[in-house]
Amino acid sequence: MLVPKVLRNLTRKRVLTMEWMVGESPNSLLVRSGASSEAVDEFTEVQQLEAKRCLLDLVSKGVEATLVQLLETGLLHADPHPGNLRYTPEGCIGFLDFGLLCRMKQEHQIAMLASIIHIAYGDWGALVCDLASMDVVRPGTNLRRVTADLVEALGEVDYREGIPDIKFSLVLGKIWSIALKYHFRMPPYYTLVLRSLASLEGLAVAADNNFKTFHAAYPYVVKKLLYDNSASTRRILYSVIFNGKRELQWKNILLFLKVGSLRGGPMGISMSASNEPASQTSEHDVSELLNIILRLLPSKDGAVLRRLVVTADPVSLCSAMISKEAILFRQHISNVLADVIYAWMSKTIMRDNKPWSPYKAQTIELEEQTKTTTLSQLYTIMRDRRVKVIFYRMVREVRRHPVLLLRSCWSCFTIAVMALLISVPRFIAHCTESFFNSLAFVPRRIAVGLQQTF
Numbered sequence: 001m002l003v004p005k006v007l008r009n010l011t012r013k014r015v016l017t018m019e020w021m022v023g024e025s026p027n028s029l030l031v032r033s034g035a036s037s038e039a040v041d042e043f044t045e046v047q048q049l050e051a052k053r054c055l056l057d058l059v060s061k062g063v064e065a066t067l068v069q070l071l072e073t074g075l076l077h078a079d080p081h082p083g084n085l086r087y088t089p090e091g092c093i094g095f096l097d098f099g100l101l102c103r104m105k106q107e108h109q110i111a112m113l114a115s116i117i118h119i120a121y122g123d124w125g126a127l128v129c130d131l132a133s134m135d136v137v138r139p140g141t142n143l144r145r146v147t148a149d150l151v152e153a154l155g156e157v158d159y160r161e162g163i164p165d166i167k168f169s170l171v172l173g174k175i176w177s178i179a180l181k182y183h184f185r186m187p188p189y190y191t192l193v194l195r196s197l198a199s200l201e202g203l204a205v206a207a208d209n210n211f212k213t214f215h216a217a218y219p220y221v222v223k224k225l226l227y228d229n230s231a232s233t234r235r236i237l238y239s240v241i242f243n244g245k246r247e248l249q250w251k252n253i254l255l256f257l258k259v260g261s262l263r264g265g266p267m268g269i270s271m272s273a274s275n276e277p278a279s280q281t282s283e284h285d286v287s288e289l290l291n292i293i294l295r296l297l298p299s300k301d302g303a304v305l306r307r308l309v310v311t312a313d314p315v316s317l318c319s320a321m322i323s324k325e326a327i328l329f330r331q332h333i334s335n336v337l338a339d340v341i342y343a344w345m346s347k348t349i350m351r352d353n354k355p356w357s358p359y360k361a362q363t364i365e366l367e368e369q370t371k372t373t374t375l376s377q378l379y380t381i382m383r384d385r386r387v388k389v390i391f392y393r394m395v396r397e398v399r400r401h402p403v404l405l406l407r408s409c410w411s412c413f414t415i416a417v418m419a420l421l422i423s424v425p426r427f428i429a430h431c432t433e434s435f436f437n438s439l440a441f442v443p444r445r446i447a448v449g450l451q452q453t454f
Helices: 026-033 044-071 106-120 124-133 145-156 168-181 190-206 213-227 232-241 251-261 278-296 300-311 316-320 324-349 355-368 373-383 385-398 402-441 444-453
Strands: 073-075 083-085 092-097 099-103
Touching: 026 044, 026 083, 026 190, 044 073, 044 083, 044 092, 044 106, 044 190, 044 213, 073 190, 099 190, 106 124, 106 213, 106 232, 106 444, 124 145, 145 168, 168 190, 190 213, 213 232, 213 300, 232 251, 232 300, 278 300, 300 385, 316 324, 316 385, 324 402, 385 402
Parallel strands: none
Antiparallel strands: 073 099, 083 092
């Protein structure tokens, strides 16, 4: 995000002088993309596709920039129409004309964040409470009737990958109709925020009718909840992740981690438009999610995740880990343990083996390759005291349930056996390959004689 600097030595009471910003306006990008009927034949198909990509990138970054202003700084550029936006050659979004600004209170920022999450999960009752916290719903309004009308108006929303597959303008229109019915108040900041998001979505829809603002905004909102360790954001996260019995909602936490791992590009669009088979996508997602968990748990940014694990009911957490839905996670853990065993065997057994000494450098290099980021993260977790405390607490609670303890032990045994079955054949195959490669040092005449014999 770029903001032009004010040249104060050239600024007077009636004249504001700012630096010149080089970049294209959204209107020119719309014309080049073919979305506008003006001079469409003047541009090639490649130019149209490039203009469309730039426009969608501008809108995605504009949505994220708006959310940063909305949820972080509280000071919002409230007039992002096409004349006030520029897309620079470096791929940045520039804002012009700061004559219309909006400042939000912190409690309104938190309520706005909660409303995005509750819309994403279809929790319309909580959304009404968020609107009340934003001073939109008047005191004394029958919240149950408002909730019933919201359920009737928005209950048919379809979800794709856990994110509402609906345009922001449509949600805004339905909420607006209910607001007129119950005489909601529209604070100036609320109207300006909705106007900003609707303007950005209008730009994107002009170039791509399938663009969804929620898909662009949701990854940032999830990251805000996962990395912001404040009490207010934790309350919002817990309301989604846990049920009334402090039981972890497995699907919700997986969705949070998956969406939170998305970064760069038109966020959320690539996730929903993937053409990969479902099985391949699931295995790839599981690998990415496990890497995120291993990275976050011992890190400074993992305070929210560690609090989630500590707050969750240990019995429900253990049940989730051995459930049928977590089978891909267990398989991936087996693969990680297999890498650990394979690296250890390569280091211990092949250390002083003389016949294979020409390939000792290859073995060391292979060992370094095996210690991937996932392995180093696993080693870090095993040495982290905070993770050990969480693990011992979980074991103490699970010991009170003999059946669950037995199933957990059997699951751990299965993971260990699978790791051995994966690592040992790999090591034998590597040893065999190294042994036959050493035959390349046999004198040439013997090798030629063996070749003629066979």
